[in-house]
Amino acid sequence: MLEDMEKLVSLCKRRGFIFPSSEIYGGINGFWDYGPLGVELKRNIKDAWWQDVVQRRDDMVGLDCSIIMNPKVWEASGHLGGFSDPMVDCKATKERYRADQMYVFIYLFPQVNHKGEPAEAWLAGLGASPEDASAIPEKKAAKLAKKFGKPEQPPQIVPYLELPEADREKVIGPSTDDRGTLTPPRSFNLMFRTFVGALEDDSATAYLRPETAQGIFANFKNVVDTGRVKLPFGIAQVGKSFRNEINPRNFTFRSREFEQMEIEFFCKPEDAAHWYAYWRKERFDWYVRHGLQSDRLRLRDHDKDELAFYSTATADIEYSFPFGVSELEGIAHRGDYDLTQHMKFSGKDLTYFDEESKARITPHVIEPSAGADRATLAFLCEAYTEDQVGGEIRTVLRFHPRFAPIKAAILPLVKKEGMPEKAEALYHALRKRFAVFYDEKGAVGRRYRRQDEAGTPFCITVDGQSLQDDTVTFRDRDRCVQWRVPINQAESTLRGLIDGDLTVPAVS
Ligand code: ATP
Numbered sequence: 001m002l003e004d005m006e007k008l009v010s011l012c013k014r015r016g017f018i019f020p021s022s023e024i025y026g027g028i029n030g031f032w033d034y035g036p037l038g039v040e041l042k043r044n045i046k047d048a049w050w051q052d053v054v055q056r057r058d059d060m061v062g063l064d065c066s067i068i069m070n071p072k073v074w075e076a077s078g079h080l081g082g083f084s085d086p087m088v089d090c091k092a093t094k095e096r097y098r099a100d101q102m103y104v105f106i107y108l109f110p111q112v113n114h115k116g117e118p119a120e121a122w123l124a125g126l127g128a129s130p131e132d133a134s135a136i137p138e139k140k141a142a143k144l145a146k147k148f149g150k151p152e153q154p155p156q157i158v159p160y161l162e163l164p165e166a167d168r169e170k171v172i173g174p175s176t177d178d179r180g181t182l183t184p185p186r187s188f189n190l191m192f193r194t195f196v197g198a199l200e201d202d203s204a205t206a207y208l209r210p211e212t213a214q215g216i217f218a219n220f221k222n223v224v225d226t227g228r229v230k231l232p233f234g235i236a237q238v239g240k241s242f243r244n245e246i247n248p249r250n251f252t253f254r255s256r257e258f259e260q261m262e263i264e265f266f267c268k269p270e271d272a273a274h275w276y277a278y279w280r281k282e283r284f285d286w287y288v289r290h291g292l293q294s295d296r297l298r299l300r301d302h303d304k305d306e307l308a309f310y311s312t313a314t315a316d317i318e319y320s321f322p323f324g325v326s327e328l329e330g331i332a333h334r335g336d337y338d339l340t341q342h343m344k345f346s347g348k349d350l351t352y353f354d355e356e357s358k359a360r361i362t363p364h365v366i367e368p369s370a371g372a373d374r375a376t377l378a379f380l381c382e383a384y385t386e387d388q389v390g391g392e393i394r395t396v397l398r399f400h401p402r403f404a405p406i407k408a409a410i411l412p413l414v415k416k417e418g419m420p421e422k423a424e425a426l427y428h429a430l431r432k433r434f435a436v437f438y439d440e441k442g443a444v445g446r447r448y449r450r451q452d453e454a455g456t457p458f459c460i461t462v463d464g465q466s467l468q469d470d471t472v473t474f475r476d477r478d479r480c481v482q483w484r485v486p487i488n489q490a491e492s493t494l495r496g497l498i499d500g501d502l503t504v505p506a507v508s
Contacts, residue, residue: 002384030248030256040405060234065215076345086185099185102160105137109148119148122170208242232267259372266363276333291400296320310337329370336362397455401498406456413463423462
């Protein structure tokens with residue numbers, strides 16, 4: 001289990017998974033580039049999602065919408081009015097925090113301070129929940145306890161946004177030891193703005209989409225009118241979204257440009273509870289099937305007071321990252337809110353004619369909304385392992401074979417005696433079906449290690465015996481088991497291993 005994000009960040013950089021964007025110019029906060037291995041990994045994840053939710057189902061179709069849409073879309077969706085986080089700045093350190101993620105821990109110490117006032121400290125901590133937010137206040141309180149004595153009671157915890165205005169003065173910000181450095185909460189619109197056409201005025205203002213979902217609702221009528229779909233059915237889309245996040249952090253987890261994989265699943269109102277339960281389970285199982293350990297994955301149902309006003313149920317699929325438990329995907333039961341809003345703002349009829357009841361209905365919708373970059377990061381964290389082979393520590397990325405950027409490396413044992421020629425011929429044959437890699441440089445042990453670090457599940461080696469009996473050795477990444485396979489069965493063996501129809505033998 002990866003505990004230190006820095007190790008992963010440096011492996012990603014070194015091996016070409018993920019680079020900071022525009023790094024030669026000092027980078028730009030919140031933007032990332034996927035290198036040669038990373039682009040394959042992320043693409044495999046998106047392709048697996050697309051195959052599983054669109055191509056292998058009868059009740060789903062795909063869509064690919066434009067990123068910039070008519071700004072009315074964002075009025076209807078509520079993004080223009082409501083899509084903003086209240087922010088607080090620290091006047092002393094210039095840091096900026098999301099006010100809804102700040103909690104104030106109020107400690108009372110037994111002794112009075114030098115002014116004769118009761119010694120109390122209002123310490124702000126940051127996190128998605130009070131537990132997550134406790135680290136900074138606890139550290140500061142321990143220091144103060146040396147001066148004023150140990151608090152007799154645990155601190156009182158208050159969300160920053162719920163503090164009466166007069167009390168905000170007392171708060172000591174997360175990055176200072178002084179009171180009163182925090183500004184009042186201010187709104188901050190998360191949508192990136194741009195202009196369409198030559199004029200840069202209000203009438204030309206447009207927005208980069210902050211989610212792909214609205215393109216699906218805006219096309220609902222088009223898709224229904226093509227006649228291929230009948231309730232219940234879903235529309236799926238994968239694409240870039242943009243949010244001017246206040247505080248991008250935790251590597252790619254919170255970026256300003258990211259990719260989403262979203263489904264809007266439309267059904268009759270009376271079937272919505274069933275489909276909500278179905279997608280909640282189906283999406284959770286998808287991550288487990290592809291290798292996320294279920295004890296690091298959790299499905300958290302939102303409390304009633306966390307729900308958006310139109311939603312009757314929402315669940316988050318969360319993963320325990322080294323930086324804390326955080327959301328990978330949300331599954332929301334959105335009722336008929338979105339279609340109703342778009343009917344109101346567009347004036348178009350987005351109801352559906354139900355053949356059974358011979359009536360027009362407004363379908364309800366279940367929305368499983370996932371992030372491709374967050375999924376990629378979770379699979380990277382999960383895959384990262386260090387183990388010992390022959391007294392040597394090796395770093396291995398234990399990806400599911402379906403996601404591995406390279407499925408197999410083809411290696412001549414040595415660069416002579418006709419081995420490279422035979423290995424290259426095999427490489428060219430396999431390349432038609434799989435992402436394979438040919439490497440003849442250096443000691444074979446080193447080449448194995450390099451593939452382990454890239455997450456390549458299998459190495460196929462051409463050695464002296466291959467020249468005599470036309471067999472090759474297969475080596476598996478996880479247990480380093482080696483076994484021989486006739487060269488003319490290399491392709492079917494690799495296929496079987498990747499698809500899970502064949503398993504690695506128990507011992508070499
Ligand atoms: P958060 O609370 O973490 O900001 P959210 O609840 O606003 O996320 P949604 O609006 O539900 O997220 O977006 C759906 C999915 O899109 C998320 O589960 C996540 O995987 C992805 N996503 C959202 N914002 C970002 C971001 N800034 N960077 C990377 N992925 C993101």
